[in-house]
Amino acid sequence: GRVPSEERAEERKKWIRGDSKAKALIGLSLSDEHLEHVRDVDTAHEMWEAIVNVFERHTLLNKLAARREFYTVKMLSGEKVLAYINRVKQLAAILKSMSVNIDDKEMAMAVLNGLPARFEALIVALDALGNEEKIFSLDFVKSRLLQEEQRANMKSSSSQTSALVNRAPNNRDINDYKCTNCDSACTAHITYDRSLFATYEPLESASVQMGTKASAKVAGRGDVHLKLNVNGRIEPCKLTDVLHVPDFAFSLLSVSRMTELGLKVGFENGKCMIRRGSTVVATATLVGELYVLDIVSDIGSAHAATLQTWHERFAHVHSQVKLLGNEANKINNTDNDCISEKCSACVYGKATRSVIPKERSSRRAYFCLDLVHSDVCGPLEVQSIGGAKYFITFIDDHSNWSVVYPIHHKSEAFERYKMFAQLAQTHTGRKIKVLRTDRGGEYLSTEFKSFLIANGTQHQMTTAYTPEQNGVAERLNRTLVNLVRSMLAHKKVTKGFxxxxxxNAVYVRNRVTSRAIPPKMTPYHLWMKSVPNVGHLRVFGSKCWYTLPKHNIQKLDARAKEAMFLGYAENTKAYKLWDGDLHKVIVSRDVTFDESTGGKSGEPMDTNEEEETIDPPTNLRRSTRIRKTPGAWQYCKSIGCRFECCNSIGLLLSTYMQSCW
Incomplete structure (x- = not known):
């Protein structure tokens, strides 16, 4: 409508806002090239009038084009009846908008005129009714077409049962890899052979239904080029939109698809004749109960050969030669009894090792020390600050508790095992029942064997060159090296540490959960029988400062010194630090951390690790008077007793005696 006058301001504002929305919707619906038609208009109404004048002008040419499209409409291949009738209705609506009278009878005639050849029987049946007023009702035609479509679908399902499920006669020609059977119930051309396609389009979720109500996956579709034997003439043939169904046993040629293309198919005297007009373009021969398309084989001149010969011709390729060999035998009528199940050349050339199962081959140990895994890792590319280039690991199978010792040489493995065995036995009160290792020489010495026998420990060893059988220890080595590599890289610590x-990695690993043990449990729970404390954990390699002892500093000296955090002391509640200036390992409990920054590591000057304990002594204020010690203390002093308890007692007694005197 028109824009309201300025006197009606509120109504005018509302109209302008609605008009703007309508213009925006129309503009968004037009393509770029069509926007030129509405560029100079002001209102949505003018935009709509401009579009109507361009696309729906009631000119003679527009009416002729619409009529031609309406009366020549055809049902598309694979199109459903309802979709086709709705398309006809849309064309009729366009004509009605041009003031062309299209009644119900005209639409029914247009629908019948565009039906493919498979509906000819229905048209003949409608004509036999003789009641044109009833016949030429669109609703009546639509109902009959839907019934015919449903009947055809049911017939197709039952026919496919015989075409796809029943066994073919015992004839080698039917199993030819180029064999294509003419099927009057199939709605599409189908083949199982991927190599026949000249063009190919993969399909993701397509399927075809068989007569048993089962479905088969359609892998793709494309064009297939064949050479046909037409009464002795070799004629090329191109089949379009052929479905690739690998699970089918035969290739099927759809009779309904051929009739849709205007071909005529007839069956007489054991032959199927396919004609375009009066010209025969293809033939099929009755073989058993099926009509097989007469195709020229590309390899029909090959000499007869056994499956073993085909296997050898194709360079002993197993998976592909089996298929190609079978096809070659069918073409040349070879004897399937000549198949060799074992090719000695393949055994020599393709022998592989047996697959190691991913699952554990045995149950997890029920108690601690029932089974211990061990392995030596190294040599590493640099020595540690203590001179080690290897490390040996021990891991308890029940608790997953791990113990690691750095070693200088592999020969130290026996001494480290004795240390671990004694430590574990003292802690758990049990002896190691089974030790599982590889066949490294460090585990096979005479003294090692004698020690295991003396302690009743069974030694399980892996097969030669099969480290996978010692997978628990091997996986521990990999985990620890990964953690070490990550920690060194995080704070840019030199490899010597x-x-x-x-x-540090082993200390932390024993206090975290693992998939190898029950949920919400850690190795510390199972080995120590207590809950681990992780509140004291700090970032490896971070900067820190340790407090200096008072007896070593002056009044104005700094009270702390910078160091780098290395880990946790073994037998003391303290931290291990590295003093880069002194090149020493410092053990101290009074430490301040800056975990966001890396510490100063420096390069170790030697490979002998030294530890210095920072523990300020207790300085007692002593009297300047001359003290006389009692007789008991004189005795301890005379025999050179240095026990701290005696020193303390003597000092107390002496102080007490002096005060009494």
């Missing part, structure tokens, strides 16, 4: 990073 790998042993300290390794000790």
């Amino acid at each position: 790998w042993a300290e990073a390794l000790a």
Whole structure:
């Protein structure tokens, strides 16, 4: 409508807002080239009038084009009846908008005129009714077409049962890899052979239904080129939109698809004749109960050969030669009894090792020390600050508790095992029942064997060159080295501190959960029978400061010194630090951390690790008077007793005696 006058301001504002929305919707619906038609208009109404004048002008040419499209409409291949009738109705609506009278009878005639050849029987049946007023009702035609479509679908399902499920006669020609059977119930051309396609389009979720109500996956579709034997003439043939169904046993040629293309198919005297007009373009021969398309084989001149010969011709390729060999035998009528199940050349050339199962081959140990895994890792590319280039691991199968010792040489493995065995036995009160290792020489010495026998420990060893059988220890080595590598890289610590990073990794690993043990449990729970404390954990390699002892500093000296955090002391509640200036390992409990920054590592000057304990002594204020010690203390002093308890007692007694005198 028109724009309201300025006197009606509120109504005018509302109209302008609605008009703007309508213009925006129309503009968004037009393509770029069509926007030129509405560029100079002001209102939505003018935009709509401009579009109507361009696309729906009631000119003679527009009416002729619409009529031609309406009366020549055809049902598309694979189109459903309802979709086709709705398309006809849309064309009729366009004509009605041009003031062309299209009644119900005209639409029914247009629908019948565009039906494919498979509906000819229905048209003949409608004509036999003789009641044109009833016949030429669109609703009546639509109902009959829907019934015919449903009947055809049911017939197709039952026919496909015989075409796809029943066994073919025992004839080698029917199983030819180029064999294509003419099927009057199939609604599409189908083949199982991927190599026949000249063009190919993969399909993701397509399927075809068989007569048993089962469905088969359609892998793709494309064009297939064949050479046909037409009464002795070799004629090329192109089949379009052929479905690739690998699970089918035969290739099927759809009779309904051929009739839709205007071909005529007839069956007489054991032959199927396919004609275009009066010209025969293809023939099929009755073989058993099926009509097989007469195709020229590309390899029909090949000499007869056994499956073993085909296997050898194709360079002993197993998976592909089996298929190609079978096809070659069918073409040349070879004897399937000549198949060799074992090719000695393939055994010599393709022998592989047996697959190692991913699952555990045995149950997890019920108690601690029932089974212990061990392995030696190394040599590493650099020595530790203690001079080690290897490390040996021990892991308890029940608790997953791990113990690691850095070693200088592999020959130290026996001494480290004795240390671990004694430590574990003292802690758990049990002896190691089974030790599982690889066949490294460090585990096969005479003294090692004698020690295991003396302690009743069974030694399980892997097969030669099969480290996978010692997978628990091997996986522990990999985990620890990964952790060491990550910690060194995080704070840019030099590689010489790998042993300290390794000790830190084992310390933390024993206090975290693992898939190898029950949920919400850690190795510390199962080995120590208590809950681990992780509140004291700090970032490896971070900067820190340790407090200096008072007796070593002056009044104005700094009270702390910078160091780098290395880990946790073994037998003391303290931290291990590295003093880069002194090149020493410092053990101290009074430490301040800056975990966001890396510490100063420096390069170790030697490979002998030294530890210095920072523990300020207790300085007692003593009297300047001359003290006389009692007789008991004189005795201890005369025999050179240095026990701290005696020193303390003597000092107390002496002080007490002096005060009494």
